[in-house]
Amino acid sequence: MALSVRSWVANEGGKHLVLVLWLGANTLLFMRTFLLYYCGQQYHYLHQMLGLGLCISRASASVLNLNCSLVLLPMCRSLLTYLRGTHTVTSRKARRLLDKSKTFHVTCGVAICVFSVVHVSAHLVNVVNFSVRYSEEFPSLNVARYSGEVRFPGITGILLVLILFLMFTASSYCIRVSNYEIFWYTHNLFIVFYIILIVHVVGGALKYQTNFEAHPPGCLRANQTNPDKTEEESGQAEGDGWSCREEARFQPNSPETWLWVSGPLCLYCAERLYRYIRSNSPVTIVAVVRHPCDVIELRMLKKDFKAQPGQVSDRKSYYSNHTVAWLWTKLAVRDGWRHFRLRRLYFVWVCRELQSFYWFAELLCALHHKLWKENRPDYLNLQLFVSQTDGLQNISEERYRPLSSRLMIGRPRWKLLFEEIGRTNKHKRVGVFCCGPKGISRTLHRLCNSDRYSGTTFEFNKESFS
Amino acid sequence: MGKIEWAMWANEQALAAGLILLTGGIVGVAGQFRDWEFAAYAIAAGVFVCLLEYPRGKRNKGTSVERTGQYCFTVCVKSFGPLTRNYYVRAFLHAAICVPGGFILATVLGCVCLGIASLIYLAAAIRGEQWEPILPRKESARKPVGESIKLPPQNPPPRPPAEMRRKRAEDLEAAAYVNPIAVTANDD
Numbered sequence: 001m002a003l004s005v006r007s008w009v010a011n012e013g014g015k016h017l018v019l020v021l022w023l024g025a026n027t028l029l030f031m032r033t034f035l036l037y038y039c040g041q042q043y044h045y046l047h048q049m050l051g052l053g054l055c056i057s058r059a060s061a062s063v064l065n066l067n068c069s070l071v072l073l074p075m076c077r078s079l080l081t082y083l084r085g086t087h088t089v090t091s092r093k094a095r096r097l098l099d100k101s102k103t104f105h106v107t108c109g110v111a112i113c114v115f116s117v118v119h120v121s122a123h124l125v126n127v128v129n130f131s132v133r134y135s136e137e138f139p140s141l142n143v144a145r146y147s148g149e150v151r152f153p154g155i156t157g158i159l160l161v162l163i164l165f166l167m168f169t170a171s172s173y174c175i176r177v178s179n180y181e182i183f184w185y186t187h188n189l190f191i192v193f194y195i196i197l198i199v200h201v202v203g204g205a206l207k208y209q210t211n212f213e214a215h216p217p218g219c220l221r222a223n224q225t226n227p228d229k230t231e232e233e234s235g236q237a238e239g240d241g242w243s244c245r246e247e248a249r250f251q252p253n254s255p256e257t258w259l260w261v262s263g264p265l266c267l268y269c270a271e272r273l274y275r276y277i278r279s280n281s282p283v284t285i286v287a288v289v290r291h292p293c294d295v296i297e298l299r300m301l302k303k304d305f306k307a308q309p310g311q312v313s314d315r316k317s318y319y320s321n322h323t324v325a326w327l328w329t330k331l332a333v334r335d336g337w338r339h340f341r342l343r344r345l346y347f348v349w350v351c352r353e354l355q356s357f358y359w360f361a362e363l364l365c366a367l368h369h370k371l372w373k374e375n376r377p378d379y380l381n382l383q384l385f386v387s388q389t390d391g392l393q394n395i396s397e398e399r400y401r402p403l404s405s406r407l408m409i410g411r412p413r414w415k416l417l418f419e420e421i422g423r424t425n426k427h428k429r430v431g432v433f434c435c436g437p438k439g440i441s442r443t444l445h446r447l448c449n450s451d452r453y454s455g456t457t458f459e460f461n462k463e464s465f466s
Numbered sequence: 467m468g469k470i471e472w473a474m475w476a477n478e479q480a481l482a483a484g485l486i487l488l489t490g491g492i493v494g495v496a497g498q499f500r501d502w503e504f505a506a507y508a509i510a511a512g513v514f515v516c517l518l519e520y521p522r523g524k525r526n527k528g529t530s531v532e533r534t535g536q537y538c539f540t541v542c543v544k545s546f547g548p549l550t551r552n553y554y555v556r557a558f559l560h561a562a563i564c565v566p567g568g569f570i571l572a573t574v575l576g577c578v579c580l581g582i583a584s585l586i587y588l589a590a591a592i593r594g595e596q597w598e599p600i601l602p603r604k605e606s607a608r609k610p611v612g613e614s615i616k617l618p619p620q621n622p623p624p625r626p627p628a629e630m631r632r633k634r635a636e637d638l639e640a641a642a643y644v645n646p647i648a649v650t651a652n653d654d
Contacts, residue, residue, distance in 0.1 A: 117489060120575070121493045124494075124499075124571060124572050125493070125497050127571060128497055128499055150500075150571065152571055158574075158575065158578070161575055162575075162579070162582075165479070165482060165483075165486070165579050165582075166479075166582070168482065169478040169482050172478055173531070174474065174522070174531045175474060175475055175478060177531075178471060178474060178525060179470045179471060179474060181470060182470060182475050
């Protein structure tokens with residue numbers, strides 16, 4: 001299928017721009033820190049001792065700082081809902097970007113895992129080098145107490161990796177779908193993770209030289225005739241040939257992780273507190289309706305809750321016990337839709353069994369009837385598909401006639417559907433909202449990016465519940 | 467919490483722990499650490515654990531999601547029968563494998579992670595979970611067909627629908643008759 005540049009930009013442009021900016025920020029930070037430790041005068045002697053391991057461990061640490069602070073921001077859901085809902089963010093492109101917050105969170109999470117591996121590996125090499133290249137000249141620079149001692153002051157690091165291990169292994173797609181509680185409870189270990197992270201750097205194993213003006217690295221010390229250059233990689237030190245005015249003095253690096261993470265951490269904790277306070281207001285369950293195929297409909301009333309079109313309640317209220325609980329605010333064409341200048345609504349619903357359509361049969365028929373009365377019969381186009389083709393299937397009840405006449409057996413042919421919608425809505429913008437398995441989602445995403453539709457742009461949006 | 471399948475989580479953990487053990491082993495060997503032989507062991511142990519844990523087991527209820535290309539691994543793991551089906555065996559196996567990793571710094575993380583996975587497997591085994599292979603579904607098993615469809619009809623036409631026919635089976639005397647032409651079962 002040929003790609004349409006306009007459709008691709010409409011669907012993928014914003015996401016990819018954010019990705020490029022994020023990659024750029026990470027690369028810049030990594031290179032800047034790497035070069036600081038590689039070339040910086042204050043780290044000359046330390047670099048001589050530890051080599052590349054120092055540069056890589058510090059560079060990956062700064063990338064970790066950035067990602068640990070960014071990873072919390074997409075999870076401030078109440079804040080994002082506020083930004084999206086009250087038109088504070090006016091551009092639709094920006095609002096659609098906010099829908100990708102979970103993807104951004106996962107991206108930062110994966111980056112944290114990858115750079116943790118790099119960071120830990122580099123520190124392992126550092127531990128060996130601290131031991132093997134014990135420095136007699138600058139004893140305060142050492143972590144080992146004597147040459148050959150393997151000293152590992154990294155208990156906070158081990159704890160961090162273990163918590164990350166638990167969080168990461170419990171967040172795979174199949175665990176989230178089958179045993180959501182494992183994912184939720186292990187992910188709440190984030191608070192322990194952040195507390196230990198802030199304490200992690202306080203140990204001060206790595207030191208910098210405070211007096212490199214008075215003691216340029218590589219300068220001639222009182223009992224030397226030649227500069228002590230043992231490694232090629234230390235390069236030409238600036239102080240070669242000069243005599244030292246003072247002994248080198250070292251001080252531990254001051255921890256900067258807390259600078260990065262405390263802001264987002266406080267914001268997220270405030271968000272959780274706000275959610276907790278809001279959840280304390282009582283909710284009345286008005287009705288519990290049992291539908292076919294193990295589905296329960298809960299109708300609830302909550303004080304001061306105003307539904308936005310298309311809104312579904314947050315995940316706290318979703319529980320799976322081999323039943324699907326749908327918390328649904330009125331899928332109704334209310335006045336709210338007019339704000340979005342909606343001209344037409346195509347509702348395509350694919351179910352495996354006929355019984356599933358009974359979940360919303362009343363609502364759909366009521367809506368159809370209401371629009372008929374308002375003389376807007378073309379506003380809502382219903383298409384129902386039953387994908388399991390065995391056996392005779394029909395909705396026989398008279399009151400559900402609008403549904404039975406729009407029922408088709410077999411799976412929808414998406415290409416034809418898109419072509420029809422494209423032809424009847426030329427040069428318009430069509431929003432496609434998909435909620436379903438990955439196969440359908442991928443097909444629809446590809447179709448939205450292709451170029452067969454006479455000037456119509458299809459914007460793809462996906463709703464996920466896991 | 468009652469219906470949690472702990473084995474699924476233990477499987478993810480063991481796979482990740484295998485990779486961590488492998489990485490630690492590579493770093494230990496490449497960095498020529500002291501006692502690098504333990505790191506070399508960790509590489510082999512990591513590969514073994516990854517191969518054992520790659521095929522996901524079948525869920526008790528609901529759809530099981532396979533890992534990409536896991537079918538050949540499933541066949542290999544299945545061939546060991548009760549050794550791989552039983553989670554007690556896996557728990558003790560992982561506990562034993564992880565111990566040598568604890569002797570050098572490079573592999574100590576892999577050791578601890580595999581130890582945690584072993585504990586979760588033990589919990590799964592205590593709850594009676596078992597590893598079932600995910601095998602491709604046979605198409606013919608989709609619609610179970612009743613046996614009666616293979617037998618020729620007992621009555622001449624017009625014949626009522628099956629539910630009504632069952633009622634007549636209670637009154638066999640009135641329902642039965644002798645076919646003038648011999649009827650044989652259709653073997654197709």
